[in-house]
Every structure is written in structure tokens, then in C-alpha cells.
Amino acid sequence: MAASIEDVARLAGVSIATVSRSLRGLPDVAQSTRDRVLAAARELDYVASPFAARLASGRSATVGVVVPFVNRWYFAEVLGSIEGVLHDANMDLLLYNLGDMAGRERFFRDLPVRKRVDAIIIATLVLTEAEMDALRSLKVPIGVIGVDHAGFHSTRIDDRAGAATAVGHLIELGHRRIGHVAGDRADPMRFTPPHHRRRGYIDRLAAAGIDYDPSLEVLGYFTTHGGRLATEELLARPDRPTALFAESDEMAYGALVALRRAGLRVPHDIAVVGFDDHASAALMDLSTIRQPVRDQAEELTTRVLAAAAGDSAEPTSHVLPTELIVRGSTDPAHTIY
Amino acid sequence: MAASIEDVARLAGVSIATVSRSLRGLPDVAQSTRDRVLAAARELDYVASPFAARLASGRSATVGVVVPFVNRWYFAEVLGSIEGVLHDANMDLLLYNLGDMAGRERFFRDLPVRKRVDAIIIATLVLTEAEMDALRSLKVPIGVIGVDHAGFHSTRIDDRAGAATAVGHLIELGHRRIGHVAGDRADPMRFTPPHHRRRGYIDRLAAAGIDYDPSLEVLGYFTTHGGRLATEELLARPDRPTALFAESDEMAYGALVALRRAGLRVPHDIAVVGFDDHASAALMDLSTIRQPVRDQAEELTTRVLAAAAGDSAEPTSHVLPTELIVRGSTDPAHTIY
């Protein structure tokens, strides 16, 4: 049986209260006493039982992290970043992967985080009023990454401005017919990027006096495969575009495959710009909008942790900058294919 | 304040013991009593405090999941699968992302899972004796995915046989000079696939009476970028290979990029086969060895859960089958580029 606080107290010749204080670094313990306790604890290889501590203190030293999918680049990146901050702060991380709408409904109905976390971090979901109510009922600080919701801590990028920058880059290169490989705005998970990025696309066209042409817009569903199919569809239409804006790099990869198969040269026949600066974008020589994924996750986690620790500042919404990265897929002096 | 078991007992007019029994579905409770308790619990929106239950019962209903990285395809896939099984079983999932050697050392030194999990699942690490001792000291069932260690539950594939199949496929197509884009065998994380997959490559060459040529072997470090560089290096050598075996699909993608840039046709000039059947392999038209990642994770998790629940069967090692998937990158009737 593992050592308990009583064993340590006995060995150190003090009360369990003193052991508790010493080990947690609380004040009002003589240095000599503390040293004795630390030595005893080390000798017995003692660690406090987290459950006993949590029951007694009412704090769980745990945060719940909710992601729609763990196996997509963006969410995996976010999750890894959060994990780092949390464990550096000696917090446990309870993972919830929604997976699909059924999982999402189950989560908000059952609220499996109840009575077990000091804070919650949720990635990229636009929450319904009912979901927000459910979360608020937990009475713990809540952080949302990628979206902002009043009353919750949030960190995100400006998707709309980023998309406008991407499209502006194409316009400055002289393109007027710009195809749009879009994310699914009707996804039941209600992700926001497709809405904002599309707005940015339309904004920027308008600013350049280019008419918005719905026939240049096809859904790619945020997958590589979808990006390929969408591009094939665009190419099959009369008067094909001279450039493509894909709402995500992963869709852009699919677009590049479709273009290669169609025998079109990039960027000479068709230029392509993506969004995210995904891990493989540099390899694919894809121009894109870089977003600081890890920074967003770390910044948000840090603030949520402060809130959980009692910092009662009002929840705020932070926006981090994006950056246009020009690579071969739009550089006329270059050829990918 | 949230309702406690006493509130429920009072409302239902029974003792807290009866509430506990009713809610947990234990026997020896009159149906009418149970109904009353359930109604009271629902009315008060009661859920038991997990910490109190864990402290009293000694069971944590939690499993620790340890991965080297969350943001690599294989591990993300594994993590997602484990999460599904765990939450279906009403278990909490505590995530530990090692990240690098420093993180790995810290994990095994501090053992942050101590006193908080009923079982541990670890992905793809070859454990040192010291690490195994540390884990054993926890006295909980341990599952390892991708490797087998005596005394631990494990599920894996036969990497060696899979690699041999991949190389055999190339040999049957008539190839004799087969380049090898290899994983790093000296990685301090000590992953096993590079060792086994390389053995399979060498085995199969030997079986076909082909001399092993070290100059055909270059490290690609399991990254897309590394695969590209490795391939470029292979192409720069005299008497270049007519086919490539990449130890992972992600490295194979890099190889395809390098071949395209070099103006070589696939599979006519050089055929390529990968390993894993990564999510994008179909899109890239890459022939590969499919491994059932989710199945491995689910099978292992299920067994570990049984062990944690008291099934005292000896830990065993299970091997799941792989399958050759032939696509355009090796099909002579086909052209990728």
C-alpha cells in the first residue's frame, strides 16, 4: 500500500496538518520542520491522494478540454499546446472528443465534466444558447478557442480579414476570376471559419469591383478529398477561374492534385492560395495565410487558468494576427508543375 | 450548491446507502424504492461527486493515456479511438503528451498518474527496464499499442511482415533496385517500426536473391519533408532505384513531391509504395500497407478495461493483420504524373 499523509507525519514526528502545509509550500512552517517533512515524504515516496485533496479542498486541479475531433490537424495542434500549458501548471487534462453530432449532444446533455473540473476549454464550436446555458450551469471559467462568445474567455484570429488578404493577394496578381473552394457552412457542428472566410472572399472581391459569381464557389468540406472534387467541378465549368482561394490548406492540397491531374500548370494556368499554414504547406509550396494555432491555444489556456485560480477579471476576447505567406503556388516567377 | 447524496436521500425518504445502491444499479433494492430514488435524483439534477466516490471506493474510473505526440496522424487516430471506448465505458481519460525526451523523462520520473488511474495505455514506445519498473510500481494494468512487452497487454501489427509484403509487391513487378526511405532507428524515443520495417525490407530482398545495398537506404525521419529530402538524395546517386519503399505514407508523400520536381513519372520511371494507409493515401493514389489503427486501439483498450475491472487473465499480446493496397503509384497500367 502506498504511503499516506499519516505515515509521513509519523516519520517526521509532526501532525498531518503540518505535513499538508509543508508539502504544499504554505507559510507558517519552520524551515527545519519543513525540511524534516520533505525528507520523510521523499523517503516514503509519498504523493498526496488527489481525490482526497480534491474532496477536502473543493478544487479539482483539472481542466476539461473539449474538441470536435482529435484527428484533424488544427485540433491536434490545439490539444498538444493546451496539454503543455496545463501540465506545466500541474493540472490534469480530461479529454472529451465529440466526434459527431450525437457525441456533441451527449456531451451537453450529460455534461460528463460535472463536479470534476475547475475550468473548461472548448475548440471552435459555435455554441447554441442551450449549450451555453449548460456550460454556465457548471459555474467554472470557460474558454473558447477560435470563436468568441460573450461571457466566455476566447482567443481567435480574424478569419474574415485573413481571407480578404488571401484574395487580395490574388487580385493584386491580376486575377479577376477567382474560384472559391469553400468549407461547409451547413455543417451541424457549426464551425465558424467557413462563414467568416467566405465573407472575407466576398468583401475583397467587392472592394476590387469584381462581381461575386456563385458559380465560382464549390464546397470542399474542409477535407483534402473534398478539395479535389470541388476543384474538378470548378474546372468542368465554362470559363474556368484563373486562381483559386481554398478556405483551408488541406482543401488546397486536394485542389493541387486535381490541377495536376487536369494537366494545368500552377501558378501559370491557375494560382492557388490556401489558409492555415498547415504543416505540409511549405512542402507543397503553397501560398497561404498563416495563423498562430499554438499561440492561440497557449494564450487562452493561460488566461483560463488564471480565472480558475481566482483571478476574477471579466472574460475577454483576444484576436491574434495572421500573415500572408507567399510561396510558389502564386508566385509567377515560379512553377510548381 | 449542487445537490449531494443526502439531499437525494431526504427527498426520497431513504438512507444515503439506499441512494447509492439505487443509483449504481446494485441489487437488493426494491423496484419501487429505486424508482423513487431515481426520481428524486432527477429532480435535484444530482450526479455523484466522483472524488468522494473514488476516495471511498478506491477506484478512479479513469485511465491514463500516454502518447509521444498528439499531432501526428497515427497517435491522433489512436487517441480518438481510445477516447471512444473509454467514454462508452463511462471512464475518464487523462491525457499525457510526452512531446520530447525531456517530457518523457519527466513523465517516468514524476509519474503524474500516481494514485489517479485504474489503468494506463501507452502508444508505441519501447520502454526501458527502468520505465517498465516505474510503471509496474503503479500496480495497475498497462496496455501498450504497437509494441509488445512481457507482462503488459499489447496489440500491434507485424511491421516486419508488412514491410516484406510491400517490398515483395515491388519485386513481383520486376523491380530489383528498390530504394528505402527509412525511419530514424536512433530516435531517442525508441520507436520500433523503423527497426521492424527495415528488417522486412532486407528479409524480402534476400528472399528474392537481391543483395542489400546500403546506398539505397536514406533516412526520412517519418516526416513528409524528410521523405522528400531522402528521395532527392537517392536520386542524386548514380544508378538510381526503379522503385521506392517508404516506411510511412507521410514520407512517401514527400517522395512523390521530389519525384515530380525531378520530372520523373510515377510509376513508370519510379514506383512508390508506402506504409500505413494514411488518410490521404487514396487521394495521392499511393500503394501502401494498410494497418488497422483504430482496431488496434479499440481492441487493446477493451482488454485493458477488462483487466482494470478485475479480469485477472494473464496479459497477452495480440497481432492484427495488415493488407496490401495497390494503387496507381505502383500500377504499371496507371500514371500518377
Add this chain to the structure above:
DNA sequence: ATGAAAGCGCTAACAG
């Protein structure tokens, strides 16, 4: 600076 003691909210014998 230290100790005694009262919980925290459950589970698990044990009685009846």
C-alpha cells in the same frame, strides 16, 4: 509555528 478535530461526499461492511 503547530496540533486537534471537523468535515468533504461518498462506499462498503454489517446489522437487522
Add this chain to the structure above:
DNA sequence: CTGTTAGCGCTTTCAT
């Protein structure tokens, strides 16, 4: 079938 009671291993007043 149900209730009583003794913990589980800590944290946290409150004394001293």
C-alpha cells in the same frame, strides 16, 4: 430489502 456506521485521505478552521 434497508439503515447505521465507520472509514477513504486529505484540507481547513480554530486553538494554543
